[in-house]
Amino acid sequence: MKKTAPVKERERTPIASHSSIIIIGGGASGLLAAVSARRAAEDAGIGTEACTITLLERNPRTGTKLRLSGGGKCNVTHEGSPQELLEKGFIRRNEQRFLRHALYSFTSSDLLQLLLARGVTTGVRADGKVFPDSGEASSVAIAFEELQRISSVVVRTSCRVKSVEQRDGLFQVRSTGTLFTSDALILATGGVSYSGTGTTGDGLSIAKTFGHTVMAPSAxxxxxxxxxxxxxxxxxxxxxxxxxxxxxxxxxxxxxxxxxxxxxxxxxxxxxxxxxxxxxxxxxxxxxxxxxxLFPDHTTAEVEQFLLRQTKKNGAQMVRKFLQICPIAPPEGAFGTAPHGTIPTALVPSIMRHAAIESEVTWSILPKEKRLALLAVLKRFPLGxxxxxxxDQGEVSAGGVSLAEVNPKSMESRIVPKLLLCGELLDYAGEIGGYNLQAAFSTGWMAGRNAVKSLKF
Ligand SMILES: Cc1cc2nc3c(=O)[nH]c(=O)nc-3n(C[C@H](O)[C@H](O)[C@H](O)COP(=O)(O)OP(=O)(O)OC[C@H]3O[C@@H](n4cnc5c(N)ncnc54)[C@H](O)[C@@H]3O)c2cc1C
The missing domain is CATH 2.40.30 (Elongation Factor Tu (Ef-tu); domain 3)
Structure with a gap:
């Protein structure tokens, strides 16, 4: 009679499933890594049976954060050359240097073409932000779901990876009840903010087990x-x-x-x-x-001259009244004339209070020390x-896997060959404007291509 393991033991025995490449995380970077891995395999004449790609995502669907992004409208990227995106989107020089190769390898135009090929048209707003014309972030997420299907990527959702180790040259990826193995592994588990979307830092712990340095996550x-x-x-x-x-x-x-x-x-x-x-x-x-x-384009001396001119020109005017119509942040040389917003009326009583000026005082009776106090408040209004x-409320989190330990030209770990890392998991954080998604897409693109390159078929 054939012997069967007791039920408890059978439950504990993981079912093994092997792929050439496993991607952990089905957000912007992981989804694009899967697509680019397939394209790189096709470019090298490697078929879908020889190069198998599996994406593991803990949520019931991929692209959870994508669907939330841009207030549900998805500011998918920013218009401009890679150099412009680097300069406007990433203030820190080391991050610009690191992301440079990825942003040039997969540009915002490449992204928009990829989306267009899936029927997602996009438009650029006056400020350079790019959104899908549908006004729905879900149209981008759905396009990526379709891209997984046509790229023959096996997508396993509701599959939270618990641990990863490397044995006999294979990555062993464990989730509850299942063991996956792969020749190359891409970590694309995102940052740690908005933890309700699945980003609880699992990938950072996994990277640590492989000897990577993790810079403490920060808001x-x-x-x-x-x-x-x-x-x-x-x-x-x-x-x-x-x-x-x-x-x-x-x-x-x-x-x-x-x-x-x-x-x-x-x-x-x-x-x-x-x-x-x-x-x-x-x-x-x-x-x-x-x-x-309130006058960031002007030195204190320039603002002082402005207030003096006002005193001479319009001595009967109440200071309070002036503040209500005073243009905020006028461009150089255009004090009082530029079509700018004014100081919000609701803020005027606070400005007067901080400068210790009575409500009904006119310029002509305002003593010099009070004018100087007003000047100080306008240039340095205390906010607390x-x-x-x-x-957890950040659109992104800073910190993550040290950039020094990842090759910026391939996204491959400098510590563990065939381990690739991409997206917000890495120690960079961009500005608002579509830069973070573009960085996730670009680094994901690079990781996917180089995962294929790292393997022998
Ligand atoms: C509210 C909000 C709005 C935003 N709006 C914009 C915007 O308009 N434009 C912009 O450029 N950026 C925006 N961002 C930032 C942008 O969404 C992220 O920078 C980007 O999604 C990061 O992509 P990623 O692939 O690195 O990580 P994520 O998109 O976070 O994907 C990581 C995935 O990994 C999965 N995962 C984690 N651990 C495991 C595990 N153990 N097993 C399996 N799966 C796992 C997670 O569930 C998640 O789906 C926004 C962010 C937020 C929170």
Whole structure:
């Protein structure tokens, strides 16, 4: 009689399934890695039976974050040359250097052509952001699902990888009840923010087991909360094109852009963009003060001249009235004339209070020291002390696998051959504007192609 293992033992015995390439993570980078691996195999004349590709995704569907992106509209990339994308999208030089090869290998035009071939047309907004014309992020995610199908990629969803090891030259990838093996492995598990979408840092732990250094994950592109929230009357108020300055431990960082007051602190492009530096200042010095520069294009001396001219020209005007119509951040030489937004009316009482100026005072009776106090407030309006930059609410997270340990020309690990890493898992973080998805697509593209190249068929 044939002996069968007891039920419990059978349940524990994993079923092995072998592929040439396994990709862990079905987000932007993993999905594109699978497509590019198939294309590279086809280019090399290797058929689908010789080069098998399996993508493992813990969610019931691939592209969870893609579907959420851009407020459900998916800012899929940014218009411009790779060089422009690098300069506008990635402030840190080391990240620009690392991403350069990937962004040139798979450009934003390449991405748009790939989508167009699947029937997804796109349009460029005035600010350079590119969105699908459908207005639906799901159209991009569905296009990628179709691309997996036509690329003969075996997609296993609801499959969370628990551990990976390398034995006898094979990667052994374990999920509950299943053992997958592969010749090459692509880690594309994303960052750690929006953890509800499946990005809980599993890939970082796996990379560590292979000896990779992981830079501590940190907040980026996230709202900033202050210890004392802004007055409720300011929640929802936007300062157009202001300078946001963060100071802590003797260091200051600055960003230019729209700033939004919220119930808990600050959001809007300037705060989101600066949040990564703020998180670092907080880590380094334990505290961080925020200020807004209402005239970021002008020196204090220039603004002082502006206020003096106003005093001479319009002495009977109330300072309060002037502030309500004062153009915010006018371009150089155009004080008072440019078609700019004005200082939000709701902010004027706070400016007056900080400068200790009574509500009904006119320019002609404003003493010099009060004018100087006003000048100081306009150039450095105090926004409060930072309480928190919320890691989980970030559009991305900074930190991740050290860039020094990954070959930027192939995305292959410098520590473990045939292990490739791509997407937000790596230690870079881009700006808002489609740059992060483009970086995920481009690094994924490179990882897929080089996974095939790393194998012998
Ligand atoms: C709300 C929001 C809006 C955004 N909007 C934009 C935008 O408009 N434009 C833009 O450029 N960027 C945007 N981003 C950022 C962008 O979505 C990410 O940078 C990008 O998706 C990263 O791609 P990725 O493939 O590296 O990771 P992800 O897209 O996060 O994919 C990683 C995948 O790996 C899976 N995974 C993780 N661990 C395991 C495991 N153990 N086993 C199996 N699977 C696993 C996850 O479930 C996930 O699906 C946004 C982000 C958020 C959160």
């Amino acid at each position: 980026a592109l996230t709202p900033v909360y202050t210890i004392k929230p802004p007055p409720a009357s300011l929640a929802g108020v936007a300062l157009r094109s202001a300078g946001l300055v963060a100071s802590g431990g003797g260091r200051s960082v600055e960003r230019r852009g729209d700033l939004l007051f919220t119930h808990r602190g600050f959001s809007g492009p300037a705060a989101l963009s600066l949040s990564r530096d703020i998180a670092e200042l907080m880590r380094e010095s334990g505290s961080c003060q925020l200020f807004a520069d 002390s930072v309480r928190e930059t919320v890691l």
